[in-house]
Amino acid sequence: MRKLLLLGLAMCSIQYVRAQSKSYNITIIAEGNFGTPNGDIYKVSRQVNAPPVKTGPAYQTANGTTGIDVLQDFEYFGNRAVLCGKGSNPVKMAIVNFPGYDSVITFDNNTFGAGIQTIGKASNTKVYVSGAGSSAYRMIDLTNNTVNAITDPNSQLSGTASYMVPANGFIYIATGSKIVKVDTLTNTATATIQPGLGTIAGMVADPVRNCIWILGKASNVSALMKLEPNNNDFQHAPVALTGITNAKLLRYGADKLYFVSGLNVHTYSISNPVIPVPAVYTTTLNGNSFSIFYGRAFAVDAVNGDFAIASAGNFSQPSTYEIVDGTTYTLIDTGSVDGRIVNKLFLNTSSPKIPSWDTTALENVYAQCDTTLTEIPKAYFDDIYYSATTTGSLTFRTQGSHPIIWEFNNGNMTVSQLQEVIIEDTIAPVPDVAALADLTENCPYTLTAPTASDNCAGAITGTTPVMTFTEGGTYTVLWTYRDAGGNSVTQAQKVTIQCDETNVPHLSTGSISIYPNPAQDQLTVSLKDHHSVSGYTFCITDMLGKIMMQGDVLSALQTIDISQLQAGLYQLTIQSPGTGASFARKVVITR
DSSP states (O other): OHHHHHHHHHHHHHHHHHHTSSEEEEEEEEOOSTTSSOBEEEEEEEOTTSOOEEEOOHHHHHHTSOOBTTEEEEEEETTEEEEEEOSSSSOOEEEEETTTOOEEEEEOHHHHTTOEEEEEESSSSEEEEEETTSOOEEEEETTTTEEEEOBOTTOOOOSOOSEEEEETTEEEEEETTEEEEEETTTTEEEEEEOOSSSSOOEEEEETTTTEEEEEEEETTEEEEEEEEGGGTTEEOOOEEOTTOSOOEEEEEETTEEEEEETTEEEEEESSSOOSSOOEEEEOOSSSOTTTBTOTBOEEEOTTTOOEEEEEOTTTSSOEEEEEEOTTTOOEEEEEEESOSSEEEEEEEEEOTTOOOOOOOOOOOEEESSOEEOOOOOEEEETTEEEEOBOSSOSEEOSSEEEEEEEEEEOSSOEEEEEEEEEEOOOOOOEESSSSOOOEEEESSEEOOOOEEEETTTEEEEOBOSOOEEOSOEEEEEEEEEEOTTSOEEEEEEEEEEEOSSOSSOBOOGGGOEEEOSSBSSEEEEEOTTOSOOTTOEEEEEETTSOEEEEEEOOSSEEEEEOTTSOSEEEEEEEEOTTTOOEEEEEEEEOO
């Protein structure tokens, strides 16, 4: 009997050590009872060799009000968090300070109608939401707390979003069997992707490979597909998860993909895949495959791969959870919270003396022109948010990619993160005048350059190879407006230059006449009042200044044969000897 007692004490000691092997913070989103606005956020924190500390309901406590009716989703965005519901209570969304949970603003039925089902995090300032049971998609700007409709010119968004994943300045929205790609800079739906996996059962970002993993079915077998956003959304061949037909709740952690099937948790090693994918853990929580893993009640610590499972039990108070080591697949701890109907989890675990920050990969910042960063990243450590610092400038004036090294320091340790600021001007200047007016000027004439407006540089002055004209004619001038980003646009202008009036002394127009005008085969030059025509010459040029005919004036009434000239506009110039005085006249030749 004494041996059995000692063995029992030893087993209890082993269980106690196992349960205390890691510290953890688990955040539980509880949906609440249907028709009762008591959905809220609960948290359990536990340090090694210490009892758990439970807090919540966070929203109700901070605001002295009821909770969110049928709380469907929750996400935090730096120093803000968003709670969304779809119940009968008018409040459908609340933006709160984080981690205090005191309300900043709420939105009611007039904004979202039936309510919100899914939240997508594009950045710490941009939130995408999908309506519950409808095609209502919106972007929430947390800088000014405004609700903005997504521009969807081809009606690509439909149904309710199941998952939303950001990548490369876009957010990928899974709805039914398709994925709609939305440009977060312009808030416009730009493309639809068809993975061919039936109804999409999971979608998650892989920060190591900068790709997205999609979970669905191929030939009625659960399958994974890799999508590469930075490679023109290239889709790899599906990987069949042999023997599994109902996989769901895809998660990423420690270079592995996690998903659940029935009451089992499976892991797929991305670097060293093994098929069939083994079940690494079977939950011991009370309930069935519907109440366990209800909604999104499965979370993975992205750093170390530890995971948490929750059960809605009998859909009343309390909800239960268990936390499992992602390496040994042994139980770290199990417990309960007062929240009713848990439907989503966040998990952060750490081993003793190994500090853990919840720093997630920082999104790239995209801009067309000069930009100054105003949003300072924050990182969460032990219930406190710390703002980042950097030694570099936060103002960027040149095109290209600019790396920023952010550092977080809590007084004892420092961690660093990389963020890229990418400035790429893709918009050409716009001419200030839509169509330039035709010009008719005397030579010599120097053009005045027109201007255009550029999204980055402001006023852009047009350029053209030749600005000054000294010869008569009609010219088409091509103006080019080019900005610093290499974007350009051209604009044509018609310019007619007349060289009748120059600084050369003119012959008296009253004593010279040219006829007929228009002419066909011959022109007559009359030098009346000129007693001597000795030394006078004539020259016929086209409008580009090319000499077509020239010769001496032999009489005061001279006929010039123009039958060899083509129909068109020409200039006839009579020049006197000695003084260089001249007389010029445009003549038209017809056929």
